[in-house]
Every structure is written in C-alpha cells, then in structure tokens.
Amino acid sequence: MSSSEKLQLWGGRFQSGPSATFEAFSGSLHFDKRLVDCDIRGSQAFARALERVGILTAEERAQLVSAFDEMRVEAKEPAFYEGATDEDVHTLVIRRLKGKVAGLADKIHTGRSRNEQVSLDTRLWLRETIDETRALLREFLKELLDLANRHADAVIPGYTHMRRAQPVLWAHYCLAYFEMFLRDDERLAQARARVNLCPLGSGALAGSGFPFDREAIARDLGFDGITRNSMDVSGDRDWALDYLYATSTLMLHLSRLAEDWILYSSDEFGWLELGDGVTSGSSLMPQKKNPDSLELIRGKSGRVFGSLTSLYVTVKGTPMTYNRDMQEDKEPLFIAADQCNGSLAMIAEVAKTTVLKPEAPAEAAEVSWAVATDVAEALARAGTPFHQAHKLAGKLVLYSLQNGMKPADWSAKDLADFSPEFRPEMAALMNPKEGMKSRQVPGGTAPEQVRQALAAAAERLAALQS
Numbered sequence: 001m002s003s004s005e006k007l008q009l010w011g012g013r014f015q016s017g018p019s020a021t022f023e024a025f026s027g028s029l030h031f032d033k034r035l036v037d038c039d040i041r042g043s044q045a046f047a048r049a050l051e052r053v054g055i056l057t058a059e060e061r062a063q064l065v066s067a068f069d070e071m072r073v074e075a076k077e078p079a080f081y082e083g084a085t086d087e088d089v090h091t092l093v094i095r096r097l098k099g100k101v102a103g104l105a106d107k108i109h110t111g112r113s114r115n116e117q118v119s120l121d122t123r124l125w126l127r128e129t130i131d132e133t134r135a136l137l138r139e140f141l142k143e144l145l146d147l148a149n150r151h152a153d154a155v156i157p158g159y160t161h162m163r164r165a166q167p168v169l170w171a172h173y174c175l176a177y178f179e180m181f182l183r184d185d186e187r188l189a190q191a192r193a194r195v196n197l198c199p200l201g202s203g204a205l206a207g208s209g210f211p212f213d214r215e216a217i218a219r220d221l222g223f224d225g226i227t228r229n230s231m232d233v234s235g236d237r238d239w240a241l242d243y244l245y246a247t248s249t250l251m252l253h254l255s256r257l258a259e260d261w262i263l264y265s266s267d268e269f270g271w272l273e274l275g276d277g278v279t280s281g282s283s284l285m286p287q288k289k290n291p292d293s294l295e296l297i298r299g300k301s302g303r304v305f306g307s308l309t310s311l312y313v314t315v316k317g318t319p320m321t322y323n324r325d326m327q328e329d330k331e332p333l334f335i336a337a338d339q340c341n342g343s344l345a346m347i348a349e350v351a352k353t354t355v356l357k358p359e360a361p362a363e364a365a366e367v368s369w370a371v372a373t374d375v376a377e378a379l380a381r382a383g384t385p386f387h388q389a390h391k392l393a394g395k396l397v398l399y400s401l402q403n404g405m406k407p408a409d410w411s412a413k414d415l416a417d418f419s420p421e422f423r424p425e426m427a428a429l430m431n432p433k434e435g436m437k438s439r440q441v442p443g444g445t446a447p448e449q450v451r452q453a454l455a456a457a458a459e460r461l462a463a464l465q466s
C-alpha cells in the first residue's frame, strides 16, 4: 500500500502526508500489537454501546461484532501483521475492519478517541497480566512453603551485617520471604483495583458528545466501575506506575532471595544444593556448577526498576492532558511483566529443586557464638542487670576466642568457674536449639511459634487462591 492510500485516522486537514522519517519514528505497531485482542474486545463493546445510543442498528452492530470475532482469530496468526505499516494497533484493527465491512467500519469510531481507547486497551491487558503475575506468585509461594516444611527443624545462623547473629529456624527464614511476597501480592491486588475501571466515554479529553451509558460499557467489559474524570483518563498513567512499582518491589524481594541462595549454595557456605536443571556449567572449568538462574533473576530486577523509573520520567513534565509521550508507557509495562513473570516461574522451579543440607548451617550456628545473646538474656532473666549480663557474655566470648573454644566446649562447671553468675542450667544454652525456645513472642523463631506460623501461612495462601 503506498503512503497516499494508506489508512489514517486523521488526514483531512493535511495537504501532505507524514514523512517517512516521522512515520518510522512515531509508529508503535511493532510493540502495541500486543494489545490487539484487547483492542478488538473493546471495540466490540463499543459497537454495542453505539447501538444503545442509536448510531448503529442491531443488524449493523451484529455485523461488526462478528467481523471482530473473525479478526480475533486471524490476529493470532503472523499473517495478520505481515507488511502492516499502520501507525498503531488501533489503526491496524480499523483497516482490517474496513476490509471486512467497508462502509460500516467508518461508524465504529463515532464519539471515541484513541486517547481513551489506548487507556482502555492497556487497562484490559494489564488486568489480565496482573492476574497472571499473581497466579505465578502463588505457585512460587507454594514451593517456598514446601521448602520450609521439608526442613522444618533445621537451624541456621541468622545474619546481620553479613555476620552470624542469632540462631533461627530455616523455616523462619523462609517465612520472612513469604511475608514480603504476600505484601507484594497485596500491592498487585491494589494496583488491579485501580486499573479495573472503564475509561470509555471520556473522548479525547472532554468527555464524549454521545450519551453513552458508561456503567453499561463497564459491565460489558468486566470492569468494577467507571473512571470519574475525562481529563484524568486522557492525561494520567499512575495506574500503570502502580503495576511497575508493585513488580519492582516484587523483583527487589526476588533479587535479595536470589542473592541469599547464590551465597548459601556456594562452596563457602555449602548449605544448599541447587538442582542441576537450574544451573549451568563452564565451557572451560569442568568442575563448575553456576547459579545462573538466580543471577539472572537478580539481573533482570534492574530492568524492572528501570521500567518504573522510565515511566516516571516520561510522565513527569507532560502538561495536562494527553501528549504523545504517553505512547512510551507500553514498552516499560511489557518489559516489567515479561521479566517479572519469567522470574517468578524460574524461582518456583529453583525452590522446588533446591535441597538444604542441614548439617552445614547447623554447624555454622554451633561453632560461632550466635548463642551469646541467649546467654546474656538468661543471665538477665536470672537477675543480672542486662548491661552487666551483656558484658559477662562478651567476656565469655572473648575468652573462648582467645583459647580456641566453641560454645559446646563449656560444661556447667567450667561456666560456674568462669563466673558464679552462670547457673548450671545455662550450660544447655550452648546448643543453639535451646535458646531459640525462649523466642516465643508472636513473630519469633521459637519452634512452637514457627510451627503455628507455617500452618497459618498455608491457610493464608489457600485463602488467596479461592
């Protein structure tokens, strides 16, 4: 098709067409074709709305709807896009419609602007994408809980400043991430609620000049309600930013988990054995088993944060209402969705195939002085003021380090000889499993608390699924 016969939705007031440079620069079909199914469904609902306001007869509406039905099937094939040089997906769909129902297609855009249409299409797409992200997140959380439950009694040293701090249960550690990811799910649900409002009827910016029943269009397309201001629809993208923020925070959590497991599966830690299926080897060094899946999750998080930043900057300086800058909202959304959904599927497989070797973290907790806080707190419980108890436990650690002693080397008698404030029962605290039992507060790592938290987590996950 030569440029002069090409379908344009706006050519009337121009004496000459767009330059080739401008066309190539401004076209968005190569990425917004991903919205094609949403564009068609939205147009079907719009045809029904046009019937209700008397622009289309029932027969015309039926003709259009069935032409669109055909198009939905055709749009799944690459041939639908072959040679297409349309400005955007909306133009492509109308051109294809003209090929099917020539004269009638000229009525489909009555009282509609691409400004609201692009908001509609993107909202429809995003609503479905959020559901996919949430479903993948739930799959992963199931695997994470399984991994916690497979080693429910295992003890690891918890870290602060990347130094062994206090003993905790492996399950408690896994549940910490469970909490973070459950908040991510909440954020996605909140983003969905703001996305799931129907903008149709807003026109270009001022509201449509046709008396559409906007609530009826919203119901038709499965929206929870309608947007409240036509200028807001045309000019704002904060609902897209909500998704980018929610996925960024989700990727932040995935990236930190990936970093942990890269470390924990290293020779230096030796806690985790990652499945062969999620690791790769070296072309040169035959012994290598590299955690590439986790490294890529960590790496891809950067692209998602970049998408959030990119859309913030895109929207920041734009005057009310629509500006063409806004076309730049879609690629960040697509990148974030692809990278986030891909990372969730990957981490679920990693969690499923990861094995904890509990002896290694147990030993790390035992040989270090991770029990020192338990000792200080036991002294305080027995009446020694905490600052003095802290100092005494510190002296015990220093003496032990100077003399190459581990906690387990201390008997009740040796402790009493070291200081009379050590009671015989305190010797038991040299085993990390013992002091842990005192952390009985809700949210603590006492085994009883963790057992309850695991059960509650399974219930919370099941509640999300229903």
Ligand code: ARG
Residues within 6 Å of the ligand: 028, 032, 088, 114, 115, 118, 322, 324, 326, 327, 328
């Ligand atoms: N491709 C455009 C976008 O994504 C569609 C809206 C075009 N509107 C306009 N006034 N040029 O934003």
